[in-house]
Structure formats: structure tokens, C-alpha cells
Amino acid sequence: MAVISGARLARAPLLTGALATLIAAAMLLPLAYLVIRVWGAGQEAWDVISDSRTIETLVRTAWLALTVTVASVALAVPLAWLTVRTDLPFRSAWSVLLVLPLAIPSYVGAFAFVSALAPQGLIQDVLEPLGVDELPGIYGFRGAWLVLTLFTFPYVLLPVRATLRGIDPSFAEASRSLGKSAWSTFFRVTLPQLRPAIAAGALLVALYTLSDFGAVSILRFDSLTRVIYIQYTSAFDRTSAAALSLLLVALAMVVVVIEGATRGRARYYGSGRRGEAPPVALGKWRWPALAFCFAVVAIALALPLSVIGYWLVRGFEAGLSWDHVREAAVNSAYASSLAAVAAVLAALPVTVLVVRHRSVGSSLLEKATYTGFALPGIVIALALVFFASNYATVLYQTLALLVFAYVVRFLPEALGATRSALVQVNPSTEEAARNLGKRPWEVFSRITVPQMLPGISAGWILVFLTVMKELPVTLLLAPTDFRTLATEVWSASSNAFFAQAALPALILVAISAIPMFVTVLREREAA
Amino acid sequence: MNAPLLNVQGATKRFGKALAVDGADLQIERGRKLALLGPSGCGKTTLLRLIAGFEYLDDGRIELDGKVLSDRSTFVAPEKRRIGMLFQDYALFPHLNVSSNVAFGLAKGGDRKKRVDELLDLVGLNGMGNRMPHELSGGEQQRVALARTLAPEPIMMLLDEPFSNLDPHLRARVRFEVRQIIDSLGMTAIFVTHDQEEALSLAEDVAVMLSGRILQVGHPEDVYVRPHDRRVAEFLGDANFLPGTSHGSYIETLLGRVETTAPAGDVELMVRPEDLRLAPGAGQPVQIVSREYYGHDQMVTVRLGDGLELRVRTVAGPSIDGELGVEIAGRPIAYPRPTE
Numbered sequence: 001m002a003v004i005s006g007a008r009l010a011r012a013p014l015l016t017g018a019l020a021t022l023i024a025a026a027m028l029l030p031l032a033y034l035v036i037r038v039w040g041a042g043q044e045a046w047d048v049i050s051d052s053r054t055i056e057t058l059v060r061t062a063w064l065a066l067t068v069t070v071a072s073v074a075l076a077v078p079l080a081w082l083t084v085r086t087d088l089p090f091r092s093a094w095s096v097l098l099v100l101p102l103a104i105p106s107y108v109g110a111f112a113f114v115s116a117l118a119p120q121g122l123i124q125d126v127l128e129p130l131g132v133d134e135l136p137g138i139y140g141f142r143g144a145w146l147v148l149t150l151f152t153f154p155y156v157l158l159p160v161r162a163t164l165r166g167i168d169p170s171f172a173e174a175s176r177s178l179g180k181s182a183w184s185t186f187f188r189v190t191l192p193q194l195r196p197a198i199a200a201g202a203l204l205v206a207l208y209t210l211s212d213f214g215a216v217s218i219l220r221f222d223s224l225t226r227v228i229y230i231q232y233t234s235a236f237d238r239t240s241a242a243a244l245s246l247l248l249v250a251l252a253m254v255v256v257v258i259e260g261a262t263r264g265r266a267r268y269y270g271s272g273r274r275g276e277a278p279p280v281a282l283g284k285w286r287w288p289a290l291a292f293c294f295a296v297v298a299i300a301l302a303l304p305l306s307v308i309g310y311w312l313v314r315g316f317e318a319g320l321s322w323d324h325v326r327e328a329a330v331n332s333a334y335a336s337s338l339a340a341v342a343a344v345l346a347a348l349p350v351t352v353l354v355v356r357h358r359s360v361g362s363s364l365l366e367k368a369t370y371t372g373f374a375l376p377g378i379v380i381a382l383a384l385v386f387f388a389s390n391y392a393t394v395l396y397q398t399l400a401l402l403v404f405a406y407v408v409r410f411l412p413e414a415l416g417a418t419r420s421a422l423v424q425v426n427p428s429t430e431e432a433a434r435n436l437g438k439r440p441w442e443v444f445s446r447i448t449v450p451q452m453l454p455g456i457s458a459g460w461i462l463v464f465l466t467v468m469k470e471l472p473v474t475l476l477l478a479p480t481d482f483r484t485l486a487t488e489v490w491s492a493s494s495n496a497f498f499a500q501a502a503l504p505a506l507i508l509v510a511i512s513a514i515p516m517f518v519t520v521l522r523e524r525e526a527a
Numbered sequence: 528m529n530a531p532l533l534n535v536q537g538a539t540k541r542f543g544k545a546l547a548v549d550g551a552d553l554q555i556e557r558g559r560k561l562a563l564l565g566p567s568g569c570g571k572t573t574l575l576r577l578i579a580g581f582e583y584l585d586d587g588r589i590e591l592d593g594k595v596l597s598d599r600s601t602f603v604a605p606e607k608r609r610i611g612m613l614f615q616d617y618a619l620f621p622h623l624n625v626s627s628n629v630a631f632g633l634a635k636g637g638d639r640k641k642r643v644d645e646l647l648d649l650v651g652l653n654g655m656g657n658r659m660p661h662e663l664s665g666g667e668q669q670r671v672a673l674a675r676t677l678a679p680e681p682i683m684m685l686l687d688e689p690f691s692n693l694d695p696h697l698r699a700r701v702r703f704e705v706r707q708i709i710d711s712l713g714m715t716a717i718f719v720t721h722d723q724e725e726a727l728s729l730a731e732d733v734a735v736m737l738s739g740r741i742l743q744v745g746h747p748e749d750v751y752v753r754p755h756d757r758r759v760a761e762f763l764g765d766a767n768f769l770p771g772t773s774h775g776s777y778i779e780t781l782l783g784r785v786e787t788t789a790p791a792g793d794v795e796l797m798v799r800p801e802d803l804r805l806a807p808g809a810g811q812p813v814q815i816v817s818r819e820y821y822g823h824d825q826m827v828t829v830r831l832g833d834g835l836e837l838r839v840r841t842v843a844g845p846s847i848d849g850e851l852g853v854e855i856a857g858r859p860i861a862y863p864r865p866t867e
Contacts (some may be wrong), residue, residue: 430616431581432672433613434605436632437679450622 013440016357019349024368026257027408030383031249031371037386038246041239048243058247061223064144064216065209071149072205073198075296076156084164086280094293095161096520102154103513105469105486106507107214112304113138113492114218115501116309122307144221148209150300155208156201158519163197182280195262203259210252213472214486218493224248225378225472232476242386245379252374279350304406305519308502308509315499325503326513327486332484335399336467339406342458343414343463348405349513351418352444356427366415373412380408381476402477406467413458413466420477421455422448430470465515469508530593532557532683532715533578537587540573545572550587555715555732560706560720561744562730566762570739576684578717579612580605591682596822602725611681617672617687619660625671626656632679646674651710665693666701670792673705683715688779690725702729723763728753735759757862760797767803767837769796773861780854781831782811793864800826800840802857810854814835829853 010437028272038045048054082088083095103111116122175185181398213225220226224244232241282289354366372380388396394485397403425448435444449456471486478484485504492501531554540548548570555561565571567839576582578589580596588598591610596603613678620628629643647653650670661667670687676684689705690698706729709716720726726733727747734744735754743755754760757768771780773789780796805813805827816836827839829851839853 421776426616426618428614429620431579431605432612432614432618432675433620433631434581435579435608435610436675437606438632439604439606447620451620476541 005449014348016352020362020365021168021352023346023350024365026404027369027371027411028498029387030405030408031375032168032381034249034379035240037242037383038239040245045243048240049247054244054247056250057224057227057244058223060141060221061248062223062251064141064221064223065206065251068148068152068209069202071145072153074155075149075153077160077194077198079153079293079296080157080160080164082293084161084288086282087286088282088289088293089286092206093396094297095523097111097297097301098157098293099154099516099520100513102150103516104301105214105305105471105512106148106151106208106212107218107471107486107493108308108489108508110143110147110215110218110306111308111489111498111505113147113500114304114309115496115498117143122310126168134326136403139220139285141221142217142225142323143219145281147215147219148212149525150296151152151215152205152208153300155204156198158523159197160194160200160522161399164283169191174177174453179362189470199259199262203255206255206259207252207374210248210255211378213376213378213475214490218490224251226374228378228382229472232385238386240380245382248376249374249379252376305509308505309390311499311502312506315502318499321501321507322379322503324483325485325507327482328485328488328504330485331482332468334480335402335406335462335478335484338399339403339410339467340414340460342403343407343411344418345459346411347414347418347459348456350415351422352448355419355422369415372409374473377409377470378472378476380405381473385476397477397479399482402474402479402482405473405477406463406470408471409473410463410466413462417455417462418452419455421452421458424455425451430448462515465511468511531555533717535574535578535587536589536706538574538577538584538589539586540577540683541585541622548577550742551736551739551740553734553744555717556742557715558713560709560716561729561732561734562655562720562726562747563734563736564689564723564763565736567721568663571721572687572817574736575612575717575719576688577676578607579685584716602835609679609682609738611676611679611684613669613672613676613684613686613689615691617660617668617692619668619671619675621660623660625652625658625660625663626655628660628671628710629656629674629678631675634679639708643674649677651704652696661685667695669693669701669705673708677708677712677714681714684709684794685717686718688719688721691720691722698725735762736808737762752858753860754797757795757797758791759867764841765800765838766853767798767800769798769835769837769859770794771796771861771866780855781833781835782853785855785859787859787861789861790863794861794862796859796861798837798855798859799857800838802855802859803837803839803853805829805839805841805851805853807850809852811852813851813853815851 079094079098083091083098088094099107138146151456170195173187175189176182180188210223211225211230212223216223217226217229224247228241228244228248231237305313350365350369353362384401385396388401392401429447429451430443433447434440438446469486471490474486475486475490485508488504489501489508492498492504522526532553533553533788535551535553538548538551538553539546540621551570551574553561553563553574573582577584577597583602584597584599586599589596591608595601596608596716616633620631623631625647626640626643629646633639633642643656644653650673652670652674653665654665655663655671660671663671669692690702690718702725713724718726718729720729730747730847733747733750735742735750737758743750743758749765750759754763760766769780769782771778771785771794773791773794775791776786776788778785778787778789778794785796795865804810811831813831814828816828818828819826824840825843826835827841829839830836831853837853
């Protein structure tokens with residue numbers, strides 16, 4: 001079998017194969033370099049890893065990821081059920097509002113919570129005359145847990161909702177007709193069918209939490225990312241930062257493996273009928289359900305937005321100059337468009353190889369290009385900082401290296417879009433073009449690419465929007481004085497210049513809201 | 528006999544461990560229309576793709592007009608073969624309008640517009656050049672695909688299940704039109720189909736393909752009436768198999784003696800349902816097991832005294848009650864009986 005697959009790969013166009021291999025190798029570079037570097041450090045690296053403080057940090061980080069994931073699932077599953085399967089009042093409004101917290105980058109959310117809830121923060125100011133001296137602390141684990149849960153739970157909500165909509169009502173009806181109550185039907189029939197969706201969403205939440213740098217830093221919670229950053233910037237201890245980065249990657253891998261293991265062996269089929277069953281009547285439970293939705297939207301959406309609005313007004317009143325924001329916005333847009341173009345171009349050869357020339361070799365290549373998905377931004381950034389300062393000093397602190405890092409991190413997003421676009425291109429149109437006398441390259445440019453265009457532009461937009469709000473890679477790799485919207489929010493809120501952070505934060509939220517709206521619209525169409 | 532235009536010898540193609548095409552031989556003379564008939568999964572589409580150059584041969588040789596297209600050391604790229612292919616799903620380019628689709632394979636320069644108009648005229652779609660493919664009906668899409676395939680003047684044409692995506696009531700008409708256009712150009716063509724009726728009515732020659740091999744090539748009637756092989760007989764239409772013993776010039780069966788020559792020994796006699804006669808008092812007495820009524824005729828399943836069941840096609844009539852018997856009315860074919 002392996003021989004046959006090898007032969008098929010050999011028949012894939014040489015240029016495509018070579019390009020795809022090169023790209024996959026480039027994607028593996030940061031991780032490979034990190035491994036080599038830590039390995040080379042030998043005992044020194046081992047001392048860092050086996051240090052009791054490292055173990056504590058590791059446990060703390062894992063605990064944060066676990067608790068955020070559990071809380072997100074606990075929040076998302078009932079919300080999904082309420083908005084899909086019940087007669088909850090204003091269902092469609094809640095459906096949109098409950099997804100929108102995802103549009104608030106976690107460090108923007110953290111900025112909002114810190115500026116509102118910190119000692120001498122906004123709410124303290126309001127409550128002080130009423131005799132409240134001290135609010136529960138926002139810094140540390142509690143804040144990080146709250147903020148990350150509030151701004152990532154829609155990652156679980158979206159897939160669970162989609163699955164709930166798609167579930168064949170016949171299963172539940174069969175269970176009811178076999179004598180099970182509505183309650184026991186939910187737990188024994190519906191919930192198991194939601195398991196893959198919950199696992200997929202939980203994976204995203206856990207990976208997001210592990211790789212989050214901005215929120216934990218602003219909330220002063222010493223998770224691995226923050227410790228790595230501190231080691232790198234203040235202690236300049238590169239071996240230690242590299243060893244900790246590798247630990248973080250290992251933790252992310254563990255999460256990916258756990259998700260894979262929970263998928264189980266069952267396959268879920270429907271008989272083609274979709275959620276036509278009448279919605280569950282909530283009766284008097286309607287009020288607590290409404291209060292629940294209202295509370296989530298108030299804390300996860302209304303609160304941060306009003307805080308940002310408050311600081312924006314304060315900034316205007318204080319006559320703050322917004323010139324630096326314009327510069328940052330231009331920089332952000334420039335770097336993001338370059339990264340999006342590079343990511344889409346890099347995605348094309350890989351997509352062609354993976355979709356049109358399936359083999360053992362091509363699926364390995366595909367996996368390699370997905371490393372960025374499990375690689376926290378700070379890890380990619382650090383690896384490239386080390387690599388460039390040792391082997392490619394010309395690249396150090398250049399836009400090119402920054403863009404490369406973005407591509408490593410976000411190529412999976414571009415690949416997802418181009419891949420689904422190519423899957424929809426009928427391969428017989430390509431064969432027909434060959435049959436009509438056109439060479440492979442002409443076929444690609446005249447038949448394949450034009451048909452993929454919607455997917456290619458979707459990939460471009462997705463990468464562009466994601467890069468706009470990226471923080472740790474930008475912080476570590478941007479050329480000196482290259483300030484972006486993300487770094488503006490970060491530096492202003494780390495220095496407690498909250499009013500200065502407001503405008504860039506608002507722009508970032510608006511930009512991130514675009515894909516959310518598209519997602520919600522698509523969901524509507526599908527429903 | 529003329530040298531064949533297309534000559535396929537011992538074509539072999541494996542996918543992993545599976546043998547899709549297993550030493551297939553096929554020749555077609557210039558201007559002939561051949562139907563390549565076989566059940567799904569028999570390798571007929573793979574054979575077509577080997578001829579078009581979309582798959583590499585593992586063994587064997589394919590020649591067109593005396594020139595080798597594929598063998599173990601040669602491979603002519605599909606765009607250089609000049610073998611037109613009509614795809615099952617038409618494969619119209621969705622981002623191009625009808626004219627651009629048809630013009631796609633034409634060389635740059637020259638009077639492309641005139642040629643496109645001629646072709647649209649030929650397939651009866653004049654004036655539709657600006658439509659997009661999704662605005663056309665299935666039958667129209669197929670005609671655009673046909674015009675597009677014919678545009679670069681291919682040496683021969685391959686048609687992969689060309690009518691299977693059409694509604695049944697359209698199929699016969701479109702089939703007739705396509706056949707007329709191909710005839711009017713004197714084009715050599717291979718139609719791949721799994722539909723026996725289509726194969727038998729459409730083509731001058733039928734090649735029957737089963738599990739990767741071409742088992743028989745001949746005139747449609749010949750292949751139906753005198754299948755070389757029990758598997759061909761079973762695939763093409765309904766067939767009854769009666770055990771018998773050959774004595775050289777005649778065969779002894781449950782339904783009596785049949786005058787036909789076969790090597791002495793145990794044989795199996797293939798009798799088409801329409802070659803059996805069911806009538807009161809005829810041949811061997813039978814019992815009726817079931818009856819499928821089709822209007823113009825009916826298929827009656829009967830059981831002989833020893834339990835053997837036979838299928839008999841008769842015109843629908845009232846007279847199938849009472850003491851019925853069955854006898855052989857046509858000319859059956861004998862095969863050596865498979866050794867158990």
C-alpha cells in the first residue's frame with residue numbers, strides 16, 4: 001500500500017509537491033528550532049523544567065484551562081438548548097447577542113474588567129459613596145477565569161447549537177415512545193449526540209486559554225504564557241523561556257489528544273429529517289431562563305462595551321489626541337493584509353496537493369501545516385526571535401519576519417477556507433479543460449482559481465481580521481516603533497492609561513464583530 | 528479489415544490492491560459507435576479514463592491511429608491526445624458562459640466566434656451563448672458540453688454515462704439527438720453505460736465488460752442472442768439456466784431434447800424468458816409461482832415438478848389458468864456446466 005501511495009505522490013505535479021513541502025517545512029521551523037534549542041541546552045533546560053516553580057506554573061495553567069473549559073460548557077450547553085429547542089421569548093435576538101462576546105478579544109475584555117473592577121476602578125468610584133470600600137479582587141485566578149470564560153464560551157455555543165438544530169427529532173421521539181421521560185431523553189439520547197460538538201468547542205476554548213497571553217497578563221495571573229514573557233523580557237533568560245515554551249506546547253498537545261480520545265467510536269446519522277419537532281414550552285421557567293440569558297449578555301457584552309464607551313467619552317473630554325490611533329490602525333491593516341495575502345498564497349499549493357493528490361505523504365504535509373493551530377502565539381514569536389537573532393539577524397525586527405510568524409500561526413484558517421473551496425470545484429471541470437487541450441498550469445489559473453475565488457477571498461478576510469487583533473506575536477516581533485491597535489490597547493491598559501486604550505479597543509471589537517455577524521447570518525440561512 | 532483507429536491491448540490498472548481494469552482488449556474502427564456496457568464497478572469508466580489520459584496504465588498499451596498514447600514507458604498528456612470526452616456531470620465551467628465554454632478548447636486567433644456559432648447551431652442552441660450554465664436545463668447543459676467537446680475537432684469521442692443525469696422521459700429523445708449529431712459528423716465514439724437498453728439501442732457495436740475484462744464485443748443482437756459466457760448472458764437481460772447433458776448433436780434437458788451441437792458432457796442451457804412458451808398442455812407441466820404484469824407483456828415465474836423455477840415472458844393473456852406446461856421455443860445456448 002505504501003508503495004502505491006508513494007507512486008501517486010510522485011505523480012502529483014512536481015512544482016506543487018515541492019512548494020507544498022517547502023511551506024510545510026517552514027511551518028515546522030519554529031517548533032523544530034525550539035526543540036533543538038532546548039535539547040542543546042541539556043541539563044540547564046532540565047533544571048528549568050524540573051524546578052518546583054515551573055511545576056506550579058504548569059499546574060496553574062492546566063487548572064485555568066480546565067476550569068475555563070468546564071465553565072464554558074456549563075454556560076454554553078443550556079444557552080444553546082434554550083435558544084434552539086424552547087419557546088424562550090426573543091429567541092432570535094438572544095441567538096445573536098450570545099455569540100457576540102466572541103468579538104471581544106480577551107485582552108480587550110480584560111482591559112474592560114480591570115478598568116471597571118480594579119481597586120480605584122470605575123465601579124469602585126461609583127460605589128464608594130455608598131460605603132463599599134472594597135470589591136472582590138479581579139486580579140489573579142478569579143479574574144482570568146471569569147474573563148476567559150465570558151469571552152470564549154461561544155466557541156462551545158456555536159457548534160452545540162448547530163448540532164442541536166441538525167439532530168433528527170425522530171431519535172428523541174423514539175426514546176419518548178419507548179417510555180423515557182423528557183428529562184431522561186435529554187440525558188440519554190440528546191446529550192450523547194451533542195458530545196462531538198461539545199468536545200470540538202471545548203478543544204477551542206482550552207487551546208485559547210492555554211495560548212492566551214493578553215488577558216492573563218493584564219489580569220496578572222502567572223500562567224505559562226505570562227511567565228515565559230517575563231522570563232524573556234525582564235530576566236532575559238532565553239533557555240528558561242524556551243524550555244517553558246516547549247512545556248506549553250506539550251500541554252496543548254495533551255489537550256488535542258484528549259479531545260481526539262473523547263470523540264469515541266459512535267457515528268451519528270440522521271434519517272434526513274431535521275429539527276421540525278415543536279419547541280419545548282418553558283412555562284413558568286421562562287423567567288429564570290430569561291434572567292439567565294440577560295445576565296450573561298449583561299456581563300459578557302454590555303459591561304465591557306459600556307466600559308469602553310465610558311473611557312472613550314472620558315478621553316474625548318480630556319482632549320486626548322487620537323493621531324497615534326490612526327497610525328496604529330494603518331500599521332495593523334498593512335501588516336494584516338500582507339499576512340493574509342501570504343497565508344492564502346501559501347495555502348494554495350498545500351490545498352491542491354491535499355485535495356487533489358491524496359496520499360500518506362500529502363496528509364502528513366497537511367498535518368504539518370496545521371501546527372500553528374496548537375502553537376500559542378508567544379511560542380511561535382519566541383522561537384522566531386531566537387532563530388532570527390542567531391541565524392538571520394537581517395530578518396530580526398523586520399516586517400517580513402512578523403508576517404512570517406502570522407502565517408505560521410494562521411495558515412490553518414486560510415487552509416480551511418481554500419480547502420473547502422477546492423472541494424467544491426468539480427474535478428471533472430479540470431479534466432475537461434485538460435481534455436480540451438490546456439496544460440496543467442493554464443487549467444489551474446483559468447478553471448480552478450476562478451471557481452475557488454469566493455473561498456480564497458473568505459480565507460483572506462478571515463486571516464486579515466484575525467491578525468488585526470493578534471497580540472503576543474506582534475508584541476515580540478514587530479519592528480521597533482511599529483505600533484498596532486493590539487499593542488496600543490495592551491500598553492495603555494498595562495500602564496493604566498485606560499482612556500487611551502478605548503478607541504483602539506473599540507475598533508478591534510468592531511472588526512472582530514464582522515466574522516461573528518457572517519457566522520450568525522450563515523447559521524440563519526442553514527436553519 | 529481496416530486497422531482499428533483505437534487499439535487497447537491488455538490494459539491493466541490497479542488502485543491499491545484492487546484490479547480495476549484487468550487486461551482489457553478493445554478495438555474500434557474509424558467512424559464506428561461502440562457502447563461499453565457493464566455493471567457499476569466493472570472498470571468501464573476507468574478504462575475510459577485510461578484512454579483519455581486521466582489515469583496511468585499499469586500494464587498494456589493504448590494506441591490511437593497507429594501512435595502509442597500509453598504504455599509502460601510512454602504517456603501522452605491528456606491535452607495532447609485529441610480525444611474528446613463528454614463527462615457524466617457535463618463538467619461545464621460554472622464561471623464561464625455558454626459561448627466561452629464552447630470556445631475554451633479552440634486555438635487563439637482564427638474565427639472563434641464563427642466556429643462557436645456553428646457549433647451552437649449544430650446542437651440547436653443558437654442565441655443561448657450568453658447564458659450561464661446554471662441557467663440551462665439538464666438537456667441543454669448536455670448539448671453545450673457536446674458542442675464544447677466537438678469544438679477542437681477531436682479524432683474520436685468518449686462519452687461517460689452521458690444520459691444518466693437526465694430524467695427518464697427526456698433520455699430517449701436526447702439519446703436520439705446526440706446520436707444524430709455524432710453520426711452527421713462521422714465521429715468515432717465510445718459510450719460508456721450500465722444501461723443495457725441504452726447500449727443495445729444506441730450503438731453499432733456493444734462491448735460487455737465485467738470485473739475489469741472485456742468479455743464480448745459484437746453487434747447488439749449477436750451479444751444478446753449468443754452470449755459467449757454465462758456471465759454475459761446473466762448481465763444482458765433475464766436468463767434461465769437449465770441443466771442438461773450433451774450428446775454431441777443434441778442435448779437432453781428437463782424440457783426435452785434440444786437440437787444443438789455442443790461437446791458431449793454436462794452442460795448448462797441458457798434460455799431467454801421470451802424463448803420459453805407457456806401454454807395449456809405444452810411440454811412439461813408447471814405450476815405458477817408468481818406473475819409480474821407490465822401491460823405490454825408479463826413475466827411469469829413457474830415451477831417444474833422437481834422444483835426448478837423458470838421465468839417466462841408471455842404476452843398478457845387470459846389463458847394461463849388450468850393445466851399449464853412450458854416448452855422451449857427459441858434456440859438456446861449451451862455452456863459447459865461449472866464443475867462444483
